[in-house]
Amino acid sequence: MDKKPAIYHFLKxxxxxxxxxxxxxxxxPTLAVTATAVNGIGMGLxxxxxxxxxxxxxxxxxxxxxxxxxxxxxxxxxxxxxxxxDLFLKAYFPDLSKALGPFVPLIVVxxxxxxxxxxxxxxxxxxLSFLDALGNGFGFTLTLIVMGSIRELLGKGTxxxxxxxxxxxxxxxxxxxxxxxxxxxxxxxxxxxxxKKIKS
Amino acid sequence: MxxxxxxxxxxxxxxxxxxxALAFAYxxxxxxxxxxxxxxxxxxxxxxxxxxxxxxxxxxxxMTIYKVYDKELNDPAKxxxxxxxxxxxxxxxxxxxxxxxVTPDFSKIITFRVLEHSETPxxxxxxxxxxxxxxxEGLSCDKQIIVIKGPSKKENNEISxxxxxxxxxxxxxxxxxxxxxxxxxxxxxxx
Numbered sequence: 161m162d163k164k165p166a167i168y169h170f171l172k173x174x175x176x177x178x179x180x181x182x183x184x185x186x187x188x189p190t191l192a193v194t195a196t197a198v199n200g201i202g203m204g205l206x207x208x209x210x211x212x213x214x215x216x217x218x219x220x221x222x223x224x225x226x227x228x229x230x231x232x233x234x235x236x237x238x239x240x241x242x243x244x245x246d247l248f249l250k251a252y253f254p255d256l257s258k259a260l261g262p263f264v265p266l267i268v269v270x271x272x273x274x275x276x277x278x279x280x281x282x283x284x285x286x287x288l289s290f291l292d293a294l295g296n297g298f299g300f301t302l303t304l305i306v307m308g309s310i311r312e313l314l315g316k317g318t319x320x321x322x323x324x325x326x327x328x329x330x331x332x333x334x335x336x337x338x339x340x341x342x343x344x345x346x347x348x349x350x351x352x353x354x355x356k357k358i359k360s
Numbered sequence: 361m362x363x364x365x366x367x368x369x370x371x372x373x374x375x376x377x378x379x380x381a382l383a384f385a386y387x388x389x390x391x392x393x394x395x396x397x398x399x400x401x402x403x404x405x406x407x408x409x410x411x412x413x414x415x416x417x418x419x420x421x422x423m424t425i426y427k428v429y430d431k432e433l434n435d436p437a438k439x440x441x442x443x444x445x446x447x448x449x450x451x452x453x454x455x456x457x458x459x460x461x462v463t464p465d466f467s468k469i470i471t472f473r474v475l476e477h478s479e480t481p482x483x484x485x486x487x488x489x490x491x492x493x494x495x496x497e498g499l500s501c502d503k504q505i506i507v508i509k510g511p512s513k514k515e516n517n518e519i520s521x522x523x524x525x526x527x528x529x530x531x532x533x534x535x536x537x538x539x540x541x542x543x544x545x546x547x548x549x550x551x
Binding site: 244 | 367370371374375382386392393480
């Protein structure tokens with residue numbers, strides 16, 4: 161059914177169909193956890209893990225799951241991987257787990273995951289679903305890192321916890337507060353739309 | 361197979377597999393997660409009572425209080441360094457969890473650490489800063505600690521509120537003031 165090369169499904173998640181900037185999915189964690197770049201990476205990778213494994217498993221089972229209960233089955237599978245990711249973070253990265261707080265368990269209801277499963281993994285073969293999930297996951301992670309970096313840099317004067325701006329720079333606190341998340345998100349989306357317009 | 365049987369079978373199988381997978385994963389990670397909690401507790405006790413080697417939980421269902429010693433628990437030469445008390449304050453945006461240490465005779469505060477809080481970064485969030493915490497060190501536990509706007513005197517058992525975060529400063533102080541008498545009563549009753 162698809163004529164596009166496999167690699168396209170991997171790459172589209174980074175820019176053309178970036179989950180955050182173009183599909184506008186997963187905005188809740190995007191706004192909530194991007195106060196620092198490290199949080200952005202942690203949240204991005206946890207989501208990528210859940211996305212890839214859920215999409216692969218569901219793509220394998222796609223012909224066995226009755227259409228009427230598909231959402232129920234999808235949710236159980238997603239919740240399983242989210243709990244695994246949550247336990248793993250708690251066991252090996254307790255500080256990161258504490259910083260991300262309830263937003264790890266909330267990956268269950270992240271629209272990127274159910275969105276990619278409904279739109280792609282439940283209709284395509286395992287290999288393409290894997291690429292699609294990986295691309296979307298990395299696209300999400302990259303966007304969170306960019307947002308986290310901008311907010312951390314302007315709001316705290318640090319990058320990945322290392323002070324990079326000179327001491328005379330007075331951090332704009334607003335950037336690490338929720339308001340700053342909306343400013344950054346809006347600006348990034350505006351830039352991405354403007355770039356797309358110029359290209360076309 | 362009709363459609364409702366199919367639905368039931370599919371959901372049941374998926375849920376059973378998921379349940380087993382999670383049960384195994386939980387068993388596997390459980391130990392490590394518990395270790396992390398113990399490590400975090402030991403680290404924070406070490407931070408509030410310098411030289412702490414061992415600790416003993418005082419059995420009480422009202423408060424978490426640890427007796428902290430300078431040598432291992434089974435060492436007869438061990439000396440009591442002080443008590444570490446877990447207390448909670450109602451902050452500006454939710455509960456603040458504090459670990460405060462007092463001298464063995466319950467006369468003076470050694471120091472405290474904020475374990476968990478959700479105060480505004482840059483304002484109430486400054487309750488974790490050494491500049492704020494240092495003010496409490498050596499204050500008396502017998503008298504109430506008083507929050508002052510502006511410069512304060514240690515002799516009067518006063519601390520200066522963080523500017524722009526009076527609520528957070530008061531919350532921490534109130535929790536500390538209330539915890540000492542309560543903890544002292546529990547410790548005395550236990551001996």
